[in-house]
Amino acid sequence: MxxxxxxxxxxxxxxxxxxxxxxxxxxxxxxxxxxxxxxxxxxxxxxxxxxxxxxxxxxxxxxxxxxxxxxxxNPTISSKTYTTNYAQHDSISLSDGSTVQLNANSTLTANYRLRSREIYLEKGEASFTVKHALRPFTVAINTSIVLDIGTVFNIAKWDQSFIATVMEGEVELQTGDNKTRLVTGQSVKVTQLEVGSPYRASMDEVTAWQTGKILFNKTSLKDAINSIQRYREAPIALDPRLENMLITGIYEISKIEQLLDSMDSMFPVKVTRLDQGEIKIQKK
Missing domain, CATH: 1.20.5 (Single alpha-helices involved in coiled-coils or other helix-helix interfaces)
Structure with a gap:
């Protein structure tokens, strides 16, 4: 080893x-x-x-x-249309808590969207009491939009024109690029041609229909006949030469036919009833 x-x-x-x-x-x-x-x-x-x-x-x-x-x-969540006939006005409670008084011969559609409340007044007249909410509340008429700013307001619509009136609060009227603010007690008339200037409204005249009356205060005969037409189906033909004559008075909506028959005693006119209820009002 x-x-x-x-x-x-x-x-x-x-x-x-x-x-x-x-x-x-x-x-x-x-x-x-x-x-x-x-x-x-x-x-x-x-x-x-x-x-x-x-x-x-x-x-x-x-x-x-x-x-x-x-x-x-901004999709539509719900949509509902409300309509009244010639002898009816209706009180409507909307799903958001707002209320609408709908005049005779009127139609509106309420669209509730994700981030807005949009009403379209197709014809007639309506008074709105709006419930405050985060989603804006607008009413579309013809090519205009009325934006609620915490308010009670009335809109009376004819074929190519309308009048918006504020009873409480404030609204903003938008027509194209034109924006007009209305406050309590003001009205504005909008036609195809122009947006008028705000003027002091006659509240009794604006709200009379809600108590079954129709009120004229130096109202042109043309505008008076347009208002009367809401309450009857058969048309009323007015001689253009009479359009600017003025009428004043308070009348029962239920007695519209008597009012029409009495016009020949109030004005230099001839009232003629035709078949199927049509009426012609001509200058004498």
Whole structure:
């Protein structure tokens, strides 16, 4: 046996002793520095986490995009049309708490949208008492829009014109690029040709129909006949030469026919009744 071979057992023992002395440090290092498998597991876990966060972000983005799209489109939630005949006026409670007095021979449609309340007065006359809400309340007439600003207001519409009157509060009338503010006690007349200037309204005249009366205060015969026409189906033909004659008085709506028959005693006119209820009012 050589000298090197005789030293091997001691060297082996010394090596084992050194390894034993280092084990605590090796274990500490293993605890501090993860294994390859642990590293791969951590990487996979982080990757899965990123995928989940990415999916969540994609879903959130899609939801926000859809919500913004719906908000921009402003879809209709509900829509209802109300109509009265020639001998009727109606009191309507809208779903938002607002109320409408609808005059005879009138039609309006109430559209409730996601971010607005839109009324379209197709024909006739209506008085609105608006419930305050975040969604704006507008009434469309012909090519104009009346925007409520916390108010009670009346709109009387004819074929190509209308009169808006504020009983309480304020409205903004929008016609094309033209904007007009009306406050309590003011009216404005809008025709195809122009938007008139606001003027002081006669409240008794504006609201008389709600108590079954019709009131004229130096009203042109043309406007008076237009108002009377709301309460009868058969047409009234007025001689153009009589349009600017003035009429004053309070009359019962239920006695409109008597009023028409008596016009020949009030004015220099001839009243002729034709078949099917049509009436002609001509200059004598």
């Amino acid at each position: 050589t000298t090197q071979q005789q030293q091997n057992p001691d060297m082996h023992a010394e090596t084992e002793s050194s390894i034993a002395d280092l084990m605590p440090y090796i274990k500490a290092a293993q605890n501090r520095f993860p294994s390859k498998e642990a590293l791969f597991a951590e990487v996979n876990k982080e990757r899965d986490g990123r995928k989940k966060r990415l999916k969540a972000l994609q879903y959130t983005s899609a939801f926000i995009f859809c919500a913004l799209g719906i908000w921009a489109v």
